[in-house]
Amino acid sequence: MPLITYREAIRHALAEELERDKNVVVLGEEVAQFHGAYKVTEGLLEKFGPKRIVDTPISEAGFIGMGVGASMLGIRPVMELMFWSFYSVAFDQILNNAANVRYMSGGLINCPIVIRGPANGGTNVGATHSHTPENVLANHPGVKVVVPSTPYDAKGLLKSAIRDNDPVFFLENTILYGDKGEVPTDEYLIPLGLADVKREGTDLTIVTYGRCVLHSLAAAEQLQKEHNISVEVVDLRSIRPLDIDTVLASVAKTHRVLIVEEQKPFSSVGSQLAFMIQKESFDELDGPIHRLTTVDAPAIYSPPVEIEQLPNPQRVIKAALEALA
């Protein structure tokens, strides 16, 4: 299987879907002539032309609103946000309109829009550019939220997202764009709402998603070597719909849970997960559910301090040992 980057995996997914369905279009700031702020859309303008790869003005409310309207009329727009942090500029379009159209129309109007872009800290771009809004997005019934951790997952999930008839919010990570992974040349899809056990283990379940999956896998390796602790890592991949069954099956196996997420702790995805796990698996728990999050403060600008603010393998190891006490 060829090794390609996370960036290329997303680009391949876009190209394949653009090829497959003429209603698929890509819109966003600098996605066409500049090939995207993170070069995800490189080559697409040349291949599919300016009618389908469209540069927009710097106005999220305007172009996301346009995409929502287009999707209601049968187009399948894939919108790029330069940073998911700017979703709040288009909050009304994303979470008041797109999320509710199908329900408000009695099922007559679908909104098959995909909004994608990076949502992560760790690159010293400051508090206003480092948001991870998956919890805010997923709080709204009617939407789907996907956070892929590997090139393989990114490609398979994005293709499913584009074919989905509901708004799908696809949260990438600037730090992962250059990461390489095996991706098959044959076409494949990964259904939304299916978690993936990235590592099998017996002593502790780490439930995580996005870049924290990689931190957790690194920590699991070290925990096995240095502490003889066998960690199972469950990658949620989709935040909503949430594959709680895979999580609960793992909890029934290990009886101890650590949630690792690049979220601020208050009302995070992990808060919801912890509730669901204790509710459904109370009798399987041999200790309280533990959680490792970003330290509860606006994203810190100082590079060395930001590393410690976010989850990292050393912090995961410490939290894992506490969860096993």
Added chain:
Amino acid sequence: MAQIIDMPKLSDTMTVGTLVKWLKNEGDVVKSGDMLAEVETDKATMELESFFDGTLLKQFVPAGGQVEIGAPLAAIGKPGEKVDAPAGKPAAAAPAAKPAAPASAPAPAAVTAPTPAPVAAPAAIAPSPSPLAPATVGRVRISPLARKLAEEKGLDYSRVKGSGPHGRIVREDILAAAKNPPAPASAPAAAAPKSAAPKADTWPWRSVMDKSPVQADSVAPLSNMRATIARRLVESKTTIPHFYLEIEVDTAPLSTLRNNLNAGLTKDGVRLSVNDFVLKACAAALRAVPAVNSSWDATGIKYHSAAHVSFAVAIDDGLITPVIKDTDKKTVFQISAEAKDLGKRAKDKKLAPAEFTGGTFCVSNLGMMGITRFSAIINPPNSAILAVGTSVKVPVVKDGAIVIGERLALTLSCDHRVVDGALGAKFLNALRDHLENPALLLL
């Protein structure tokens, strides 16, 4: 002026009580009749009632603390009123070991000990051999999984030591305990088979193939009850001159009567035990030989006008002797119902002090566990105790021929200061006559 609530004397033999759990917090408004706290005595766990209206100003003792009778527990007064713990009777501080306090109770570290400096060292405060050990009653910290496992394995987790944070029992502890069960304080009757013939899958004991250690080396802290049992029985066996008399009773008539009654009255919920008849027969024998219904006292021998027969009930970590008041005036059916109710509540530690004090004679029965005969230790201030075995089928000589008969061994332990041999023998004869003519016990 704030009212100080002291540790009350909640049982005859209580010298200290353990404040298991506060039911009202500092600052709470309390009314007369409200329950302030749960207190464990040597016998039971009881609620402490407020006799005052006002605000709970101060708790002088943290949950888990052991408190001498009369030592201050709490102050009730007007909101904002200042209180100092009254000097002179400092309460023993919470035990150093972590008590099994409920999660909602304040952390011991955060609770201020009584303000006046104790005049004596803690060791001198301890008024009795009761150690400053944590109470084992109250909420046990255990993970949900460990609790489920313990229930599946039928394991009493209250006796398992937790290795998790704050002594929480976790899965490993239950798995270790299941491999290596702690000796139960008293094996439940159901677990003791009458016959030891091994049957497939019904062998109740540890496998003989099991080569694991006998048990883990450990020291179990003394509960109030265990300490009291130790103190009172040593006192009994070392100060009372015991002697023992044994008699055999033909229980064939009793078996017939009992079977007839139980068969005919099943629909009425009647299920009489041998022990119900023994209790009734003891009361009748006490009426026949009233000198046994007495107590040794330094000033003289006390003779009691009423016959209150108590009976020993095995409970977790010890035993207790609930009393059937005026046993002689009650029917066997009343005695049976009352004994059942008292026995059940004794196991739940829900007996009121009046229900386990004031007995004038005591019965200890191990017959249901297959014991043929034994001798019991007198429960002061009683002057005698009856040990009841199991009735057994034996060859007996009847009209010059050997036939199969049914015999029950009764052993009376007597306080020789009060009951001499002839008196004890007379009592046992009366008891035997009543049991062998059981129809009389129904009148």
